[in-house]
Amino acid sequence: MSKLxxxxxxxxxxxxxxxxxxxxxxxxEGADVAITYVNSADKANTVANDIRAGGRRSLALAADSADPHATVAAVQRTVQELGRIDILVSNAGIGYWKPLDQFTLEEFDRIIAVNVRAVFAGAQAAAPHMESGxxxxxxxxxxxxxxxxxxxxLYAMSKSALIGLTKGIARDLGPRGITANLVQPGPIDTDMNPADSERADSLRALxxxxxxxxxEDIGxxxxYLASAESRFITGAALTIDGGYNI
Structure with missing residues (x-):
């Protein structure tokens, strides 16, 4: 039997x-999985179809994390269509990189909305449906x-806010047997940060x-954190960065 x-x-x-x-x-690992997306419906449906091809149920839900109501609705649809929710992974995020004096207040508000508020809204919506574990x-x-x-x-500020948010959620939900943890990746080879980009060598040097x-490393x-093996880990920020921060 698989872990999940x-x-x-x-x-x-x-x-x-x-x-x-x-x-x-x-x-x-055995879980049925719903996913959200903003614009890439074809890619999201491909992921969902790949999951179904492996014998698990899957949903691809359009939900912009900048809208907290969309995040809550995604949780509700997951419960309604898949019957429950045991694991919430808040992965959606955005970033802006520019000098301090060039940021706008609109960018500040949006990065907080997507990177922080959506995490709070998702946890608040999912927790009432979760059982111990x-x-x-x-x-x-x-x-x-x-x-x-x-x-x-702005990016660093929004990601550091998740440390306190995770600790607070862990403290609130710990008595119910629900854990909350934060995964902090370093440079990961994706289409948003490819390993062959112009800045890749400077990151590798760090x-x-x-x-x-x-x-797959992050997955x-x-x-592991989603499984019973991690039952005594909560409120933790686990860095997975190839030694970027040492």
Whole structure:
């Protein structure tokens, strides 16, 4: 029996990259998986079809994480159509990189809405449906702990906010047997941050291992945190960055 047989997961922002890898890994471990997307319906449906081809149920739900009502609706549809929710993975996120004096207040509001408020709204909506053993897992960034270059003010701020949010959720839900943890990836080879980009060599130089990670690396850690094996881990920020932050 797989580790997550009988479980239902919702992964936000999972039409591609890290989110898609997480969704597929949870399905491989036996979970039925709903995913959300904003614009990439074809890619999201491909991920969902791949999951179904492996024998698990899957939904592809249009939901913009900038709208908290859309996040709550995705949780509700997951429960209605898949029968329950045991695992929430808040992966959707955005970033802006520019000098401090060039940011706009609109960019500030949007990055908080997507990277922080949506995580709160999702957890608040999912928790009432979770039983003991429920898992709330958020994908942050190693930039919450280290900002090695200029231009990352808003992104780093939004990701560091997830540390306190995760600890608070863990404290509130711990008595019910529900854990909350934060995964903080470093450079991961995706279409948003490819390992062959112009800045890739400068990032590799900062890593002890000297190479990018993969979405599957993140999926493996999330699958562990979603399983019963991680039952004594909560309120933690787990960095997976190839030694980027040491």
């Amino acid at each position: 047989t009988g479980k239902v997961a919702l992964v936000t922002g999972a039409s591609r990259g890290i989110g898609a890898a997480i969704a597929k890994r949870l399905a491989q 429920g898992r709330i897992i958020t994908i942050g960034s190693c930039n919450a702990d280290r900002v090695p270059a200029a231009g990352s003010t 890593m002890a291992l000297g190479h990018y990670g993969s979405g 493996g850690l999330v699958a």
